[in-house]
Amino acid sequence: MNGVARFARTSRALHWTMAAMVLAMLFIGMSMVASLGAYHSLLSVHRPLGILVLVFVVVRFVNRQIHPPPPFLQDMSSRERIVASASERLLYLLMFLQPLVGWGMLSAARYPIVLFGPVHLPPILPHDLRLYEILRSTHTALAYGLCLTFMGHLCGVLFHTIVLRDRLLRRMAP
Numbered sequence: 620m621n622g623v624a625r626f627a628r629t630s631r632a633l634h635w636t637m638a639a640m641v642l643a644m645l646f647i648g649m650s651m652v653a654s655l656g657a658y659h660s661l662l663s664v665h666r667p668l669g670i671l672v673l674v675f676v677v678v679r680f681v682n683r684q685i686h687p688p689p690p691f692l693q694d695m696s697s698r699e700r701i702v703a704s705a706s707e708r709l710l711y712l713l714m715f716l717q718p719l720v721g722w723g724m725l726s727a728a729r730y731p732i733v734l735f736g737p738v739h740l741p742p743i744l745p746h747d748l749r750l751y752e753i754l755r756s757t758h759t760a761l762a763y764g765l766c767l768t769f770m771g772h773l774c775g776v777l778f779h780t781i782v783l784r785d786r787l788l789r790r791m792a793p
């Protein structure tokens with residue numbers, strides 16, 4: 620599009636779908652612990668949507684091997700390219716670890732991992748309340764990590780699009 624190399628169609632679709640899912644998960648998670656009244660109904664959305672994030676992140680990783688990203692814009696310095704690649708890897712890692720830790724912490728608490736109706740996931744860790752405690756704190760820490768990395772990613776894209784006006788956003792435009 621107008622000389623700007625773009626991400627593949629599947630990569631763009633996965634990018635925007637996952638951005639919406641992860642943002643929704645962060646808001647649902649925070650609302651869940653803040654509102655006891657809505658806790659159970661929010662949790663019944665949080666679990667299946669979180670597992671869907673796990674499935675999508677694997678699909679997205681495979682898609683990235685099939686459709687590698689277009690080369691960086693020429694105006695990006697080598698330092699900026701290193702930071703951009705590192706933040707993308709960190710986002711992938713966090714999107715993979717966060718749902719696994721969620722699944723693991725419920726397993727360690729022997730809490731039923733209901734997807735919908737009678738469909739349950741098996742526990743992936745032994746019953747251990749000390750382990751639950753560690754994973755519960757890890758789930759919160761990873762959520763902060765996801766928020767911060769996401770904000771950094773957003774600031775970088777906005778800086779390119781609004782200040783440098785190099786049409787970086789067009790590479791990922793739907």
Ligand code: HEM
Pocket residue numbers: 641644645646647648649651652662665666667668669670672714717718719721722725732755758759762765
């Ligand atoms: C991308 C995926 C996920 C994100 C971004 C996410 C985010 C969050 C956030 C922000 C919180 C609140 C943490 C706090 O304030 O302390 C939370 C709590 C929670 N999450 Fe997740 N989560 C994800 C996946 C999952 C999965 C897959 C499960 C389970 C299968 C899960 C189970 C839970 C539970 C049970 C709580 C509340 C625990 C409590 O009441 O103490 N999460 N999540």
